[in-house]
Amino acid sequence: xxxxxxxxxxxxxxxxxxxxxxxxxxxxxxxxxxxxxxxxxxxxxxxxxxxxxxxxxxxxxxxxxxxxxxxxxxxxxxxxxxxxxxxxxxxxxxxxxxxxxxxxxxxxxxxxxxxxxxxxxxxxxxxxxxxxxxxxxxxxxxxxxxxxxxxxxxxxxxxxxxxxxxxxxxxxxxxxxxxxxxxxxxxxxxxxxxxxxxxxxxxxxxxxxxxxxxxxxxxxxxxxxxxxxxxxxxxxxxxxxxxxxxxxxxxxxxxxxxxxxxxxxxxxxxxxxxxxxxxxxxxxxxxxxxxxxxxxxxxxxxxxxxxxxxxxxxxxxxxxxxxxxxxxxxx
Numbered sequence: 391x392x393x394x395x396x397x398x399x400x401x402x403x404x405x406x407x408x409x410x411x412x413x414x415x416x417x418x419x420x421x422x423x424x425x426x427x428x429x430x431x432x433x434x435x436x437x438x439x440x441x442x443x444x445x446x447x448x449x450x451x452x453x454x455x456x457x458x459x460x461x462x463x464x465x466x467x468x469x470x471x472x473x474x475x476x477x478x479x480x481x482x483x484x485x486x487x488x489x490x491x492x493x494x495x496x497x498x499x500x501x502x503x504x505x506x507x508x509x510x511x512x513x514x515x516x517x518x519x520x521x522x523x524x525x526x527x528x529x530x531x532x533x534x535x536x537x538x539x540x541x542x543x544x545x546x547x548x549x550x551x552x553x554x555x556x557x558x559x560x561x562x563x564x565x566x567x568x569x570x571x572x573x574x575x576x577x578x579x580x581x582x583x584x585x586x587x588x589x590x591x592x593x594x595x596x597x598x599x600x601x602x603x604x605x606x607x608x609x610x611x612x613x614x615x616x617x618x619x620x621x622x623x624x625x626x627x628x629x630x631x632x633x634x635x636x637x638x639x640x641x642x643x644x645x646x647x648x649x650x651x652x653x654x655x656x657x658x659x660x661x662x663x664x665x666x667x668x669x670x671x672x673x674x675x676x677x678x679x680x681x682x683x684x685x686x687x688x689x690x691x692x693x694x695x696x697x698x699x700x701x702x703x704x705x706x707x708x709x710x711x712x713x714x715x716x717x718x719x720x721x
Contacts, residue, residue, distance in 0.1 A: 396421040401448050406437050416440030420448050423461065464552055468513055468543075469506030472497045475546045493539055500525060500536045510552050513544065515560040522561055534563060579612070610694070619643035624694045 396402060401420035409415055417431045430447050434440035462471055476494055479485050485493070497506075504521045505513065518540055526533035541558035548556055574582070583605060590600045610621045616638075623644040630637045 396427070398425055399423045399452060404441055404444060406440060409433065414440050416444050418444045418448065420451065422451060462510070462550070462552060464511035465509050466552075467506060468508050468510055469497070469502050471510055471547055471552065472501055472506070472543050475543045478546060492535075496532075496536055496539055500532065501540065510547060513553070513557055515557040518558045518561045522563075526564060530564065537561060537563065574612075582608070614638055614640075616640055617643065626694055629694065 396419070398421055401418050404416055404418045407415045407417070413433050413435055414437055415431060415433050416437070417429070419427065419429050421427050428451060430444055430451075432440055432443045432447070434443055462474060476490065476497065479493075480490060501521075504524060505517055508517065518537065521540070522533050522537045525536055537558060541556060544553060544556040544558050547553040586605050586608060589595070590602070590604060607618070607621050610616065610624070611618065614621075616624070620640045620643045623642050624638060624640070628639040628641050630639075
């Protein structure tokens with residue numbers, strides 16, 4: 391009768407054979423996690439002693455294989471799993487450089503002190519909840535980011551058969567309270583612009599001289615609701631001053647891309663080519679429609695607010711249309 395196939399990390403039935411000296415010989419066949427097969431044989435005073443010795447020897451064989459291959463097990467520290475996850479997303483390019491840098495910082499500063507030493511099998515929903523509550527008491531926004539990162543790491547563990555289910559999905563976030571919309575009055579804006587001018591002309595200020603465009607950047611943000619990186623990345627080709635209500639299309643943003651050259655270049659999450667998918671400037675007042683492929687150059691001369699050179703930058707796809715809610719700069 392043919393033997394049944396052994397799955398990796400399993401062993402067959404133990405056979406026992408009495409010896410003339412009154413001892414027992416135990417034999418077992420096993421299969422290591424890398425697929426290779428082995429056979430162990432021991433001599434003991436009883437069947438129970440032979441079985442115990444054989445099981446210990448099989449476990450040692452498994453551990454040796456794992457140590458040589460570097461494969462994680464449910465007994466491995468959760469911190470090792472987090473590091474392997476970050477190596478995985480760097481290999482697959484699932485996250486931008488800035489996102490990976492921030493996630494690695496969260497792992498070292500938040501996850502490692504609170505749960506990094508726990509074994510993967512010890513991570514439960516109660517563990518994630520405890521870490522989330524501890525961080526939330528100090529910085530709620532960081533707690534949300536840490537919980538999301540833990541969930542991604544646990545999903546990676548499930549994909550690699552290190553966990554049966556993702557425990558982080560059972561932990562509910564604290565419901566965020568809607569913040570009241572703040573609209574500064576004209577007097578407040580005048581005072582704010584005065585603070586900017588004072589900061590630019592202060593003689594006792596340390597460091598390099600602030601850019602003269604600081605006030606223009608602030609005005610553009612106030613008029614459109616754009617983010618800082620989107621405002622400084624705005625190009626004239628995405629500005630429509632001829633419309634009844636001046637409209638801009640936020641087609642990209644400036645980010646620090648570590649490891650990139652000092653000259654800006656065009657990139658997107660889907661492709662490394664010279665073109666990215668953008669909303670057409672003339673159709674930016676529609677919601678989600680009217681998209682076209684448009685080539686984007688990295689020359690700073692086409693930007694509304696030209697930046698100083700020497701920064702590591704790249705333009706990434708954003709595709710978020712913003713309607714101007716106030717006068718454009720220079721109009």
